[in-house]
Amino acid sequence: MSEPVASSPAFVQRLNFHARDASNESAALQAALSLGLLAHLPETGLGAPVPLATLARHVGGNLRGARAVIEPLVALGFVLFEEGRGYSLPATTAGFLRDEAFTARLHEARRWWHVAAKLPEAVRTGAAVEWNGASWDLLGWYRALFLGPPVPAPSPEAADFHDRLARAFARTQALVTAAELGLLERLLSGPVALAELARGTGASAEGLGVLLGVLGTLGITRSEGEAWGFTEAAGKALDAQSLPYFQRALPATMAYWEAFGHLDEAVRERKFRLDLRDPETARRIYQENASRISSIFASHLRLSRKAAELVKSMRSLAGARVLDVGTGSGVWGAAFGLADPSTHVTFLDSPHVLDAVRPHLAKLKLEPRSRLWAGDCLGVDYGEDTYDVILLPQIIPALPPVELPGFFSLLARALRPGGVLLISGYLLTDRRDGPLDALYFALRRYVSNEGDVLSLPEFRALLEPVGLTAARAFDMPIQQVVVAHRGDVPWPDAA
Ligand SMILES: C[S@@+](CC[C@H](N)C(=O)[O-])C[C@H]1O[C@@H](n2cnc3c(N)ncnc32)[C@H](O)[C@@H]1O
Incomplete structure (x- = not known):
């Protein structure tokens, strides 16, 4: 060779x-x-x-x-x-x-x-x-x-x-x-x-x-x-x-x-040797995941800050209430905390994962404007008109597909007028025939009894029924993001 x-x-x-x-x-x-x-x-x-x-x-x-x-x-x-x-x-x-x-x-x-x-x-x-x-x-x-x-x-x-x-x-x-x-x-x-x-x-x-x-x-x-x-x-x-x-x-x-x-x-x-629906297994794998991401926090923060800039080019983040669902190391919520000195960020994940978030918030001096929320994102009460920005970074593939319609309905209810929902992670082509690394990621999700990786039309089919009628995909370094809203936020000029 x-x-x-x-x-x-x-x-x-x-x-x-x-x-x-x-x-x-x-x-x-x-x-x-x-x-x-x-x-x-x-x-x-x-x-x-x-x-x-x-x-x-x-x-x-x-x-x-x-x-x-x-x-x-x-x-x-x-x-x-x-x-x-x-x-x-x-x-x-x-x-x-x-x-x-x-x-x-x-x-x-x-x-x-x-x-x-x-x-x-x-x-x-x-x-x-x-x-x-x-x-x-x-x-x-x-x-x-x-x-x-x-x-x-x-x-x-x-x-x-x-x-x-x-x-x-x-x-x-x-x-x-x-x-x-x-x-x-x-x-x-x-x-x-x-x-x-x-x-x-x-x-x-x-x-x-x-x-x-x-x-x-x-x-x-x-x-x-x-x-x-x-x-x-x-x-x-x-x-x-x-x-x-x-x-x-x-x-x-x-x-x-x-x-x-x-x-x-x-x-x-449907027998899964690595079953992330099992709480103990999920705890072990996600704790490792959060600490691995923590070790590359700085490079991931550059990526998530680009996404925060994208949202900021669409609407002001002054005083914005931000929710980061399935926060892991906290790197996405932190980017929105840094994007404007008056934002307030809620970091939601299971309790053992949140331990990985604390040191980053302390280092970035974001603690006074942050809230750590321990819970199951499929079972907590998000309230109504609560958040201006809701972040779903790499969390959709972790959730059972049957739960997604109800989940998006709860999130849409919690989104204020002029609010923006941002999903990040892998995005499949409309035909679901690539890219290959996303398909292998989807295969890992399947073999560990988790959720799926979706295409933009599949996201739109979930978002439109809950009133999030405008959704577009944006290329970011490494990952892609899907941004959705009710049609009441202007798209950035370059989009
Ligand atoms: C792949 S990690 C993504 C971490 C981080 N958002 C990122 O992009 O780096 C998925 C995260 O979702 C969390 N998660 C999975 N299922 C959850 C649930 N039902 N409720 C709350 N968090 C959950 C896991 O603990 C894990 O931290």
């Missing part, structure tokens, strides 16, 4: 993809395979496209689960979706799925999902690992997958499908293992001999050799005789400051590993 251009944004993007979304992609393709989703679709033009409800019924699964699995395949071009009709298989996909030797390789890769999570152990010991009562030569599997001669695939599309299904999650585990061993930190100041790396990390030279080789195929490492160091691109992208930031995504990825290994079961039986 050729080395990426030095420190190119594409290289950094690829690294982040492998730290976060790559394993979600493998999981979607693997679940499609094990559920038999693709086996029920005709080749495009050779049979009637299959509607979602029919497809879900065929595989004995629920509608939302089947949709969460198939949408990334549509975005990747492996499945064709025709609006109002349904799904079919482009000739290329239908072609490689007819190749039995090839599909056997796909099924074989599926068997390694849970075993792959034992890569840190395999690299430490250099030996086979035990899983499910059997011994697995995990290092041998990695060697064959990444470092051996390539196995020919029936077509370039088939090779791409195999790479995403079989190698993508294995790459993520390589990054997880490197982070657990503190391997990348040791390469920060230049190439290091393999034996010294083994001594420093406490891992076997054999295991490290395989791991460094796999990281080499990702364009991160290269060998110079007996020593291993960063490539030029990695040296530029991963300095002492950005390395911890990059590696921080990995534990969150791992939190979903077991659940993704049972994605097919979640689609068929």
Whole structure:
């Protein structure tokens, strides 16, 4: 594999993809395979496209689960979706799925999902690992997958499908293992001999050799005789400051590993191995989430302040009463607190998460104009004509879709005349066929029994019935925002 251009944004993007979304992609393709989703679709033009409800019924699964699995395949071009009709298989996909030797390789890769999570152990010991009562030569599997001669695939599309299904999650585990061993930190100041790396990390030279080789195929490492160091691109992208930031995504990825290994079961039986409807699980995951966001508070604040500027360009924030629902680290409410010295902000979240908000408010001197409100956003009383601005940052995907009509109705009632509702987070295209990172985020929400990611038309369908008849989407760095009101606030000139 050729080395990426030095420190190119594409290289950094690829690294982040492998730290976060790559394993979600493998999981979607693997679940499609094990559920038999693709086996029920005709080749495009050779049979009637299959509607979602029919497809879900065929595989004995629920509608939302089947949709969460198939949408990334549509975005990747492996499945064709025709609006109002349904799904079919482009000739290329239908072609490689007819190749039995090839599909056997796909099924074989599926068997390694849970075993792959034992890569840190395999690299430490250099030996086979035990899983499910059997011994697995995990290092041998990695060697064959990444470092051996390539196995020919029936077509370039088939090779791409195999790479995403079989190698993508294995790459993520390589990054997880490197982070657990503190391997990348040791390469920060230049190439290091393999034996010294083994001594420093406490891992076997054999295991490290395989791991460094796999990281080499990702364009991160290269060998110079007996020593291993960063490539030029990695040296530029991963300095002492950005390395911890990059590696921080990995534990969150791992939190979903077991659940993704049972994605097919979640689609068929609605059995969720990571269930965020369970209060204890939600407490653990959201506490971690709030503290992770706290550690990157400053960069997120730049983003949320841009959104506050957008609202300020539409209406005055003087004396505005602001509500931040599902506040997490408090970074969105804080931006509105800073946007005008006379705003008053209410931060609503569960009690254990609010602990993460306090230090930020103290540091920003916002405490006198802030209120911390502990409660369930679906059960509290928002009152009537209470707020000028209501913020919903990244909270909609956490809520059960059936609750949304009632929730928006309560919020609309609480919004004063001239009030603005601002939703931030991922927004899907109108056809729900991208962007891919939003679809993988939606898949994580599904596999953890949470809510959904929506498109602008889907938001409008929820907002219009409660009187919020004007809604537009705005691009912000990283995220998008949807701003809604009753048609009584002017849009900014640039909109
Ligand atoms: C993905 S985090 C977003 C945090 C923050 N708003 C941000 O954008 O960085 C979702 C937040 O919603 C909170 N949340 C989820 N369900 C909730 C509920 N029913 N009531 C109140 N807060 C809830 C979680 O505790 C978590 O802090």
